[in-house]
Amino acid sequence: xxxxxxxxxxxxxAITTAAILGEALFYEGKYTYAFPHFGAARMGAAMNAFLRFxxxxxxxxxxxxxxxxxxxxxxxxxxxxxxxxxxxxxxxxILAVRENTPQYKGEDSQVYRVPAEKIxxxxxxxxxxxxVLLGAFSKVSGEVKLESIxxxxxxxxxxxPQVLGKNLEAVRKGYSSIG
Amino acid sequence: xxxxxxxxxxxxxxVKLAKPGVISAYPITPQTHIVEGLAQFVADGELKSEFVxxxxxxxxxSAVLGAEACGVRSFTATSSQGLILMSEVLFNIAGMRLxxxxxxxxxxxxxxxxxxxxxxxxxxxxxxxxxxxxxxxxQEVVDFILQGYKIGExxxxxxxxxxxxxxxxxxxxxxxxxxxSQEQVDKFLPxxxxxxxxxxxxxxxxxxxxxPTVYMETRYAIQDTLNNDVLKLIPQVSSEFESIFGRRTLKxxxxxxxxxxxxxxVAMGSVAGTIKDVIDEExxxxxxVGLLKIVTYRPFPKEEVFNILxxxxxxxxIEKAISLGSDGPLYTEISALFSGEKNSPQISGFIAGxxxxxxxxxxxxxxxxxxxxxxxxxxxxxxxxxxxxxxFRVI
Numbered sequence: 001x002x003x004x005x006x007x008x009x010x011x012x013x014a015i016t017t018a019a020i021l022g023e024a025l026f027y028e029g030k031y032t033y034a035f036p037h038f039g040a041a042r043m044g045a046a047m048n049a050f051l052r053f054x055x056x057x058x059x060x061x062x063x064x065x066x067x068x069x070x071x072x073x074x075x076x077x078x079x080x081x082x083x084x085x086x087x088x089x090x091x092x093x094i095l096a097v098r099e100n101t102p103q104y105k106g107e108d109s110q111v112y113r114v115p116a117e118k119i120x121x122x123x124x125x126x127x128x129x130x131x132v133l134l135g136a137f138s139k140v141s142g143e144v145k146l147e148s149i150x151x152x153x154x155x156x157x158x159x160x161p162q163v164l165g166k167n168l169e170a171v172r173k174g175y176s177s178i179g
Numbered sequence: 180x181x182x183x184x185x186x187x188x189x190x191x192x193x194v195k196l197a198k199p200g201v202i203s204a205y206p207i208t209p210q211t212h213i214v215e216g217l218a219q220f221v222a223d224g225e226l227k228s229e230f231v232x233x234x235x236x237x238x239x240x241s242a243v244l245g246a247e248a249c250g251v252r253s254f255t256a257t258s259s260q261g262l263i264l265m266s267e268v269l270f271n272i273a274g275m276r277l278x279x280x281x282x283x284x285x286x287x288x289x290x291x292x293x294x295x296x297x298x299x300x301x302x303x304x305x306x307x308x309x310x311x312x313x314x315x316x317x318q319e320v321v322d323f324i325l326q327g328y329k330i331g332e333x334x335x336x337x338x339x340x341x342x343x344x345x346x347x348x349x350x351x352x353x354x355x356x357x358x359x360s361q362e363q364v365d366k367f368l369p370x371x372x373x374x375x376x377x378x379x380x381x382x383x384x385x386x387x388x389x390x391p392t393v394y395m396e397t398r399y400a401i402q403d404t405l406n407n408d409v410l411k412l413i414p415q416v417s418s419e420f421e422s423i424f425g426r427r428t429l430k431x432x433x434x435x436x437x438x439x440x441x442x443x444x445v446a447m448g449s450v451a452g453t454i455k456d457v458i459d460e461e462x463x464x465x466x467x468v469g470l471l472k473i474v475t476y477r478p479f480p481k482e483e484v485f486n487i488l489x490x491x492x493x494x495x496x497i498e499k500a501i502s503l504g505s506d507g508p509l510y511t512e513i514s515a516l517f518s519g520e521k522n523s524p525q526i527s528g529f530i531a532g533x534x535x536x537x538x539x540x541x542x543x544x545x546x547x548x549x550x551x552x553x554x555x556x557x558x559x560x561x562x563x564x565x566x567x568x569x570x571f572r573v574i
Contacts, residue, residue, distance in 0.1 A: 022354075061538070
């Protein structure tokens with residue numbers, strides 16, 4: 001079983017990120033369980049979404065404390081939420097960063113910095129970093145194919161054709177942003 | 180067809196398949212997505228149903244009471260304070276023998292206000308005459324709703340059904356669930372045809388005064404239906420469901436590796452999954468631990484619970500509710516089964532996960548260790564002792 005922990009502020013699409021990733025892994029025959037944890041349940045408040053996936057049904061219902069992957073959608077949370085704590089050895093951290101985001105070193109983990117808000121502004125016109133990071137996750141982790149993510153984004157945005165194409169492009173740009 | 184769905188959406192799809200003629204609800208988290216989904220189906224013309232917007236949960240429950248009294252299949256969903264506000268009507272629904280279906284998205288009760296999960300809300304309604312099922316996952320919620328209608332609406336039963344699902348953990352969690360086809364459901368669940376209803380051509384009265392010469396018999400009748408007819412009907416309906424849908428999910432109780440278990444844990448709802456994972460780990464170390472999952476809590480399947488637990492030497496009851504001033508309600512009921520019995524297992528009670536406190540694998544491992552020790556009736560797990568009264572006492 002693999003575990004992903006997503007850090008964001010409420011309204012930045014953490015649940016959507018977990019949902020798309022869960023859907024994409026479901027297409028590949030995996031069992032997945034995606035779930036949010038709300039704190040204050042207010043726009044802008046720090047919150048988490050989680051994802052477990054495995055070859056067999058997921059039964060464990062607790063929160064995730066020792067993730068294999070973290071995805072940080074809001075760069076300002078890296079320090080305040082102590083995102084590297086509890087990471088498994090050799091875990092991978094995918095961070096949305098801005099130009100002024102300090103260089104962070106995960107102790108025993110590999111850190112991938114993605115200028116996700118900048119890419120999103122160019123492609124979508126709004127700083128929604130999450131779909132960019134989904135593309136980056138596919139490349140960094142190798143756990144899920146880019147095509148599956150794109151298909152899941154299509155399913156998710158089927159009622160919003162005006163933003164679908166831009167988000168698909170954001171996923172591709174995120175994927176290719178990882179060297 | 181298998182889909183990756185949020186629990187609330189899975190519920191909305193299951194309810195749509197049951198074709199209720201009236202849906203009434205008042206929004207409350209974490210239930211809200213359920214009736215949002217149903218309202219969307221009605222607005223899109225995918226479900227022909229009267230969706231009644233009301234000003235409170237008391238009215239929502241009253242609306243479905245009225246619908247059922249007129250012979251119309253109905254649905255409502257709520258949580259926490261909403262369920263408690265409904266409670267006056269819920270006793271009436273059971274007393275009037277109306278098979279309403281209610282999904283309770285389990286959430287803690289105020290005060291302090293808390294939107295997160297525990298079982299205190301539905302447990303507070305355990306004495307109301309409603310049938311109660313507790314689901315571990317999305318599939319069980321979907322299957323229990325379809326089977327719940329069939330059981331409640333059986334002319335010999337005519338009692339309301341509450342399907343309990345853990346708030347957030349299941350309502351907002353997304354996982355793979357098999358949503359049956361309309362053809363399958365139509366084959367399984369016939370249109371609602373009650374043996375009595377309000378009808379101007381055949382006038383009758385419902386919910387009248389029951390004075391001391393008749394009231395007690397109405398209570399006895401509900402008790403008799405629950406303890407004799409419902410307990411017998413559940414396995415029959417479950418077999419019929421299995422023949423059409425290919426799986427058996429609704430049970431009185433579910434056992435997991437209890438055959439040779441020295442320690443058996445007892446629990447309800449989604450935490451059963453976490454416990455199963457811990458049991459596999461313990462078994463890999465050669466420790467004989469098992470789980471008894473209570474699926475049907477009302478009526479309480481005493482015989483099944485007794486027969487499974489009697490073979491263990493230690494039993495640990497883990498529950499997300501407490502009868503303040505006494506012990507956990509499930510612990511009390513299970514202890515009572517063994518009252519006066521020789522060779523009773525040592526039974527200990529544990530309160531966990533109140534108000535959304537996370538129940539981790541460590542929590543369960545600690546319970547297993549404590550169960551092996553001295554008998555205790557009511558241990559609160561994972562308390563933060565720094566927050567307890569002793570440290571704040573100012574007088």
